[in-house]
Amino acid sequence: xxxxxxxxxxxxxxxxxxxxxxxxxxxxxxxxxxxxxxxxxxxxxxxxxxxxxxxxxxxxxxxxxxxxxxxxxxxxxxxxxxxxxxxxxxxxxxxxxxxxxxxxxxxxxxxxxxxxxxxxxxxxxxxxxxxxxxxxxxxxxxxxxxxx
Numbered sequence: 001x002x003x004x005x006x007x008x009x010x011x012x013x014x015x016x017x018x019x020x021x022x023x024x025x026x027x028x029x030x031x032x033x034x035x036x037x038x039x040x041x042x043x044x045x046x047x048x049x050x051x052x053x054x055x056x057x058x059x060x061x062x063x064x065x066x067x068x069x070x071x072x073x074x075x076x077x078x079x080x081x082x083x084x085x086x087x088x089x090x091x092x093x094x095x096x097x098x099x100x101x102x103x104x105x106x107x108x109x110x111x112x113x114x115x116x117x118x119x120x121x122x123x124x125x126x127x128x129x130x131x132x133x134x135x136x137x138x139x140x141x142x143x144x145x146x147x148x
Contacts, residue, residue, distance in 0.1 A: 004123045006116045015109040022102040029098040033091040040084045047077040 006012065054070040057063060 002123075002127060004120055006119055008112065008115065012109070012112040012116060015105065015112050019102070019105045019109050022098070022105045026095070026098040026102045029091070029095040033088070033095050036084065036088045036091045040081065040088055043077060043081045043084055047074060047081065050074045050077060 050070055050073045054067065054074065057067050057070060
């Protein structure tokens with residue numbers, strides 16, 4: 001019996017490897033986004049702590065130097081938060097680009113798998129037709145042999 005061999009198997013293998021690479025890149029981008037969002041949350045928490053400290057400092061004995069230091073810290077945190085938000089947005093864009101590349105590579109791989117499936121169906125039909133032809137020849141040979 002003939003063995004099925006997909007003529008573009010090497011291209012399909014390359015597409016599968018490319019998809020694996022893109023999945024890895026997507027995972028890296030997702031992890032980076034999570035890390036950047038975590039950093040942003042930490043900055044917000046620190047800022048909230050500074051606000052709480054400032055409120056507390058304004059209620060008791062007033063220490064102007066401490067209040068000014070806390071206000072400076074809050075302003076610094078606002079600046080760090082803005083910078084970190086830019087990093088989060090950048091990581092989100094990178095994730096979306098990685099997702100788009102992954103989708104494209106997945107579609108290409110799926111296309112080649114569909115082509116392989118179609119070629120396999122054609123191969124099975126050819127084998128079935130060849131077997132039917134051989135059976136017809138055998139029946140014809142047996143029938144003619146009986147007439148002699």
